Amino acid sequence: MKKIVIVGGGAGGLELATRLGQKLGKYGLAEVTLIDRNRTHLWKPLLHEVVSGSLDTGLEAISYRAHSSENHYYFRMGSLCGLDKEKRQLILAPLEDHHGKQILQQRFIDYDYLVLAIGASSNDFGNASVHEHCYRLDSAQEAEDFHLTFLNRFMQYSEENCLNMDPETPCENTSEDLSDTVTISIVGAGATGVELAAELYQAVDQLERFGIREIHHSSLEVNLIEAADRILPALSESVSGKAAQTLEEQGVKILCNTMVQEVHANSLQTSSGEIHSDLIVWAAGIKAAEFLSRLGLQTNRIHQVEIEATLLAKGEERIFAIGDCCSFTPEGAQRPVPPTAQAAHQMAKLCADNLIAIVKRKPLQTFEYYDHGTLVSLGPFKTLGQLLNQMIKRKWQVEGKLAYWLYASLYRQHQLALYGGRKFFWIWLSSLLEKRIKPKLKLY
Incomplete structure (x- = not known):
């Protein structure tokens, strides 16, 4: 029985494990193993x-x-x-518990076919202070950590600006004479940075609705910093312009053509001057894990594994790579396939087909990337983006309710791939009920 090992349970890796489990593992045609350093999966977008x-x-x-x-x-x-490619073995690092105590020693995992799907993280461009002073959104744990820090900072803000704590007497301060604002700087105005800026203002609006004293929309100041000449540089100028207008109407200060030179605990030194920040989020660029370049595989300058059209790593016959941790430039294309969830989904499907083909001794297929467009959610303020018609190679701009429904459907498609139709229906119904009975903002 073939041993297929998948390293990384992100969008691509988990969908691949699910497909192979249903097609091969279920019928005893292969032993499928998924390895991840976390216990749970959350869709990164x-x-x-x-x-x-x-x-x-x-x-x-x-x-x-x-x-x-x-x-x-x-x-x-x-x-x-x-x-160890000769022995066809993976080496797993010793596993520690949440107290830092080792619970498992180094382990060796045999494989016949290996799939690397470990994703990528934001790129610090060699700036060591980014890790020390910035929050990043590369995992659910990091996002949760920043969420609690965000809540704590606004709790401090409320206390500092509400001197009269008698619940029967309203505070005398108003939004116009607050002593300060909470300033958050986001480095990188791609989809993650832009969507985060909008979500932060939505969170502040919800805090105000919950009756937290002296919290107003104007209590938050967001700086969105981008090295390119506009936000969302991967999208059309029209979409970028509308997104910028929406963000600026909410209070976001957009700083394009701005390079970050140094990062300090509460400030950024940029090409445009110093920017004070209570909190700093780094969402610029991507890079794969550096250890990939030490595995004896062909990698590029940001440590992504170079792959062939069959998704096999270049020069390898038993090692595949999919998703953000790999790089593939289609024949005739000027740029590699973008590191997006839709690309990972398409790669996972083809990789599953090719591994099934290997088990059944059939020829491998080649990867063709279909760009269906990009959608950006700016919370309740606006959803917009562009769709690509592959037949006529034309992009269509969408916004409003249609764009919102299409954006929401992306996550539902991921759930459908993982659960199947019947279970997905009950999950979808449960989520609708949860939205009706639970607060719109998580306060813990």
């Missing part, structure tokens, strides 16, 4: 909602262990630290 509190990870996270038992693959918790 939702992390900005975790920060604002509009999404509860306890409700949306998927337990790998429970999911694996229902979909005929095996889950092992751990982090990849080495690879």
Whole structure:
């Protein structure tokens, strides 16, 4: 029986494990194993909602262990630290618990075919102070950490600006004479940075509705810093312009053509001067894990594994790579396939087909990327983006309710791929009920 090991349970890795479990593991045609350093999966494009509190990870996270038992693959918790291609073995680092106590020693996992799907993280561009002074949104844990910090900072703000704490007497201060604002700087105005800026203002509006004293929309000041000449540089100028207008109407200060030179505890030194910030979020660029360049595989300057059209790593016959941790430039294309959830979804599907083909001794297929467009959610303020018609190679701009429904459907498609139609229906119905009976903002 073939041993197929998938490292990384992100959008692509988990969908791949699910497909292979249902197609191969269920019928004893292969032993499918998924390895991830976390116990649960959360769709990465939702992390900005975790920060604002509009999404509860306890409700949306998927337990790998429970999911694996229902979909005929095996889950092992751990982090990849080495690879022996000759022995076809993975090396997993020792596993520690939440107290830092080692609970498992270094382990060796045999494989016949390996799939790397470990994703990527924001790119600090060699600036060591980013890790020390900035929050990043590369995992659910980091998003939760920033969410609690955000709530605590506004609790301080409320206390500092509400001197009269008698519940029977309203505070004398008004939004016009507050002593200060909470300033948050977001470095990187791609989809993550733009969506986060909007979500933060939505969170402040919700805090005000919950009756927290001296919290107003104007209590928050967001700086959105981008090195390019406009926000959302990957989208059309029209979409970028509308998004900028919407954000500026909410109070976001957009700083384009601005390079970050130094990062300090409460400030950024940029090419335009110093910017004071209570909190700093780093959402600029991407890079894959550096250890990928030490595994004996061909990688690029940001440590992504270079792959062939079959999704096999270049020069390899048994190692595949999918999602953000790999780089593939289609023939005739000027740029590599973008590191997006839709690309990971398409790669996961083809990788599953190719591994099934290997088991059944059929030829491998080649990857063709279909860009269906990009949508950006600015919370309740606006959803907009562009769709691409592959038949006529024309982009259509969408906004309003249609764009909102299309944006929401992206996550539902991911859930459908993981759960199947019947279970997805009950999950969708449950989420509708939760929205009606639970607060719109997570306050813990």
